Amino acid sequence: MKKIAGIILIGFTATALSFAQEVVKLSIDDAVDYAIKNSRTLKSKDIDLELKERASKNAWNVFLPSVTASGTMKRASEISPQYAAAGLNDYPDEESRWDVIGALSASWNFTPAYIAQIKISKAQYEAGKISWEQNLRETTTNIKKMYYGLILQQESLKIKKTSLENTRQRMNQAATNFKNGSIPELQYLKAQVDYENSKPEVDTAEQSLNQQIDLFEFMIGMPVGTPIELTSTIEPLYIDVTAEELLEKYSDNDLQIQALEKNKLAAKLGISASDLATWIPTLSLSYGWQPMYVNGSTMGLPANAKAFGFASDVGSDEKWYNSGSLSLTLAWNITNMLPWSSNRQKVKDYKQQLVQLDLSLETLKENQKVQVRKAVDTLNQAREQIDSMARNVTLAQKAYDMTVRSYRNGTTERLDLRDTESSLDQAKLGLVNQKFQYISALMDLENTLNTNLTK
Template sequence: MNKRDFRLFTAALLFALLAPALPLYALELTVDEAVDYALKNGKNLKAAAIELEIKKRESDTSWNALLPSVQASASLVRSNEVHNSFKNVADMLNPLYTFHGIPPVTVPEPLEKDYWKAVGNIGITLNFNAALVNEIRASRADYEAGFILWEQALRETERNIRKMFYGLLLQSEDLKLQETTLINAENRLKQAEIRYKNGLAPELALLQAQAAYENQKPEVLKAKHALKRQFDLFIFLLGLPSDTVIELKGTIEPVFVDIDAERLIADCSNRRFDLASLNKNLELMRLRLLSMNLQSYTPSLSLNYTWQPVVTDIGKDWFKDKNVIDNGSFSASLVWNITDTLPFSQNRIRTRSLNDNIRKAEIQYEAVVQKAENEIRSLADSLNQRRLLIEAGKGNIELAQKTYDMTLEAYRTGTVRLSDVRDAETRLNQAELGLAAEKYNYLCDLLDLEYALNTNLCNF
């Protein structure tokens, strides 16, 4: 093996050993793609989908409460004593026969088969009360309440993923600024070393530049570690494998929306999930209250039919009509539990408690309406204020950038100190990060308002 082949073999071996530990590519995600991943793969949503499917199945099959109960059974029965009517008659007549000199009648002893009977039974029972129909409606309302919670979970997941996506972009922007600051500090250190060697700057200036560079390193490492932790959490929420490497595609550039709080309250507040959920729960409680009243004040109809064939002699053909007796019957009954109508009965006490809970929920609904209006006004005011701050922040960046450039040029000519450069750079970083933070806050407030109204304000 020559040197070239040996180098190729070594490279191939190293690649084979390291390849499983290295990601093949980074998964690029836009904010919409991230939301799509979370909605399809999120474990919490999968569990909520199963719960919704259970409620849907119960709603679709709630009519089975009207099905009759059908039971079938078959038994072999052995009697302790055989009832023989012929033997009883013979026992009565034999004394007369003996008196007249007639030989007594002899009745053979029963055989084992005479002790056994075969009994079949098919019973059909139908119990009906007006409350059953109402319970079917309640089951449907329960599913609709679950569907509202499901939609709320979807919308909440979408909002949280979008917030986290833009939050990661903001953290990445902060890291870039800190890395740029570190590079600038390194460049100033090199410049200070040159100036010191050439006798153009004192040793103190060199030490200050070196301290500024060394102090910036831990800040960059902390920012990288914090960003990695947030990316790990983001990957978990998306339902991706933990070793997935993702790259975010997007910018923190909000679309400004003209907000009229009173118009939004009038047009969209009825779409809120909390109000819709309370409304559906109120409907469900009223249906259950009606069911309890129907159970108390209306009778129940009970229909029962039983077919019970009995084989009298198991030693003969079981399917001959003369060997089979039908002991079945049919009954129709009206049953009314009068105790449930008494005001101090358990049923009526539960009814009054449920009625009080309905009144409490109605008060709670009014409170939620008022709270919702305050929330919408607060978010609208915050959005309008942040829009003004973003416009002002753009001017601050231009001023800070100009100040930094002039200060840096003055430092190169030796007319200002290093601390002046660091101060100017800090103000520039603060202005850039502050603008990015205000844009992020505007996006978050807009997402919160859209969630609160359950609508898309960009298309409203």
């Protein structure tokens, strides 16, 4: 029994802790900061940028020499020609079968194409930084839109709940009036039907809101299911601008345009690197140091073994000598010069890429003009609609209040009351929606021009 009681107590404690989970209050800036620190997408982009940064910082390593060191111990299984020529049928001892060879070599190559390759790495890193910044800005814009979208849904749900509560109160009033005999049963039943028909709509809207909150938490990297409270409101900051003014001042700020310019630079550098690798020879320096310790007869050894500085007594049975060398080479890759070689085909690919990039750049600039003009038109229209709908909400609220008083006095039909209430709800939702449209268009405009227009 004690064990069962303990399990029950633990269950109640866990339940109490889950109910006591603290609500996280999020302003729109808090949500963006949280996403920047915890978004999985941004963390992946951070890794991509780190890879390009490391490649750029260490691109100079093409100038590092290639250095290798090795050591070999060799055992002869049969009599060597030197011993056979001396009239010996076998080695005098086991040690005589072994030779020791060491090797240390270093080689260094240089071609002007290396310099172009380093510049390509740096250009790719710069393009990576632009891509990262573009992804960050797009993520920030999407998070803000989702945040304001949640507020819009909350406002819609709030209006629906208020309407449902009004319907419930009218149903209770109808029940009282029916008991008092002031209205027929049919009118009371219609009030009940109105209330029951409104409940599923509210439940569906609330479920949809909860699902969007889960998606929002996933997007910013917050544990799904965390209770949150959105503290910001949909209140746009208005700007007075023209499309021509914005394009003249900020058109070059577009991150997509900057990324294409960096890609063009990388393609041009690729052409330079291929040309340099084709027409300029590669300088190769190499040095090898190979000391050898040889047991046995001196027959077969180089005549100048002692001149290398490692041979001790040339006439002895044990010798050190060096067979290393130093070389300096200039080499042309003739195959790369052929028009159909992979190197020259790569140059053609780069040139076609440049043509494509120029077309993309031209298209992007024209599309930028379209998007900026569209955004400015949307801003102007939304602002006019906001002013108009704000006045409409005031009028609708006044009409609804008057209709409610008339309904209570029995001088207005229930259908008229529902119509005025629906008009009020539509006016409120329309106002909030136009504010959302203004903010959304402004964010798209700032994202396109890569600037902040509200500061």
